[in-house]
Structures are given as C-alpha cells and as structure tokens.
Amino acid sequence: MEGKDCREIFKKNSIKTTKQRELVFGVLTDSDVPLTVEEIYVILMEQEKNMSLSTIYRILDVFVSKNLVQKSNITDNKAVYEVIGIGHKHHIICISCGKIIALDHCPIKEYEIALENETKFEIISHKLVFFGYCPDCKKK
Amino acid sequence: MEGKDCREIFKKNSIKTTKQRELVFGVLTDSDVPLTVEEIYVILMEQEKNMSLSTIYRILDVFVSKNLVQKSNITDNKAVYEVIGIGHKHHIICISCGKIIALDHCPIKEYEIALENETKFEIISHKLVFFGYCPDCKKK
DNA sequence: GTTGCAAATGCGAATAGTTTGCATTTGACA
C-alpha cells in the first residue's frame, strides 16, 4: 500500500498521518486474512519497522472508530482486525489449524428485519462466525 | 431446579455429582438470560453458597464439554453461559444497557450448506450475535 | 456402614491479552 493512498484516506477521516499509522494500515491492506495485534507486530518487526504494541492497539482503535477497520472477537482470546471494503465481514475459522477466512456475503439481512419486528430491538449490526474444518484439515 | 433432576442429567453424561455442580447447574437453569462467571458467583454468594471462582470455571468447562451448556464470547471481555435446551442459541445484545437476550431460532441452516460447497470447509457450528438497542433503551 | 482412591475443590499465584499513565517525540499548520 502506497503512503499517498493512506494519507488521503486518513485526511478524509480526519486521522492525523503518522509513520506508524501508515505502516499498520499498510500491513492490514496487504493481508488477505484478518490479523491479530501480535501478527501485525511481528510483520512489522520482520520489516524492521519496530513499533510498540500499545501503539498498534491505539492505532487500531482509531481505525475501528472511523470504520476503516473491523475488529472481530472470533476466538476466546485474541481479537483480529481487517480493513473494511464495501461492507462488514463474516468469518469461517478452522477448529483444527486456526486459519480464519473472511466472507463478504451476508445471508441475514432479511432476517434482521423479521427479528426487529419480533423482538422490538433496533438492530444496528451483527456478527456471524462459522467453525469447522478447512479443506486441508478435512482430509486428515 | 431440584437436586434429583441434576443427578440424573449428570449420571447420563457421566459427570460426578457434587454440591457445587448442582448449585451451578441450578443457577443456570433458573436464569432466563445467559450469565457470566462473575454473575453466577454473585448469585451463589447471595444464597450464601460461597464457592471458588476457579471451581465455577472448571464446572462450566465440564458442562460445555458435555454439551449441557453453551459458552458464548459475545462481548470483548467476559464469556456468558447458558443451558442448552433443544439446540444452540443466538443472541441480541443491547449496546446501551448490555442486556443479552437468547434466540432459539436459527436462520442460517440452509446457508451453511451453500457455504460448505463454496468454501469446501466442513462446517461444524456457528455463532451469530446481533447488536442494537433494546425496547427500553430505544425510547431514549 | 466403613474405607480407599480418584476426582473435585479452594486458594493463591501465574498467564495473556489489552489498557493506561506519563515523559518524550512528532506532524500539521501558522
């Protein structure tokens, strides 16, 4: 991801541009899977772009609050982060190897309306996660 | 929940009956909302049935492993637990007051099959959570 | 009933992910 692209997106969302924010945003846009804070940290380390863990947490909080990034608590412990393209994402996680795949399609938009009528809640968002065995682990 | 009922369920699932397990199971069956470990602990304290937090965690792990109880990591931090009736549960959580409602109906059984074909995963289970404003908080 | 033993409990300490306080640095704008 080019620095310039970042700057425009940041400006549009009134996020101050910093070296660290560009790097974190770059890592996320370059990844085709959601990443944990730890993974982002390691990727940056490997690129010799060391950065404090707490800085990564704070940067991600900003991105999430500006709706540039989606935070998902899929497993019990670590949260994963990914850039939001057009809409929100759902996930499949392999319960054998831990691989996480993001899904773009959302099958429950219609159901939400029925549920609003039924429960009288005003529904704002939802999370959907599937658990199973990925093609590789299925074979074993 | 009567002690006797517990004993039978426990026996059927080869769970050794203990005073603590009966109490925890009783609290869960008496509750119409999913509970955190902390909440279970407090409810028991109020009944002057003090019990170690780690014991509650261990008991719940057993129940979950025997499929008597469902553990859900809905919010970022604390897990909630509830007895499983006929099938798995989904939830709506109020983002204003934190109230959690369990839903029995599952709208995505059919979608799972389509998803298996599409992704070549073998899907075992899923979690679905809705976020929004409950009837009470909606008014404000 | 009594006894024996594996399994369960209680307690405190350890763990792990995340957050926070504060001193230092940095980026945007005048």
Add this chain to the structure above:
DNA sequence: TGTCAAATGCAAACTATTCGCATTTGCAAC
C-alpha cells in the same frame, strides 16, 4: 521554521481466565 496538541514508547496496571498443589469429597467395593 516554530509551536503545540496529538501520537508514541515504555513500563506498569488491569482483568478474565487458567493452573499447581494441598485438602476435601463422592462413589464404589468390601
């Protein structure tokens, strides 16, 4: 280029959960 609020780095704090180990308890065999 200088200024200052905002961002960063570091270490310490926090919180939910797990673990080790000494003690207790429930079940089964006698």
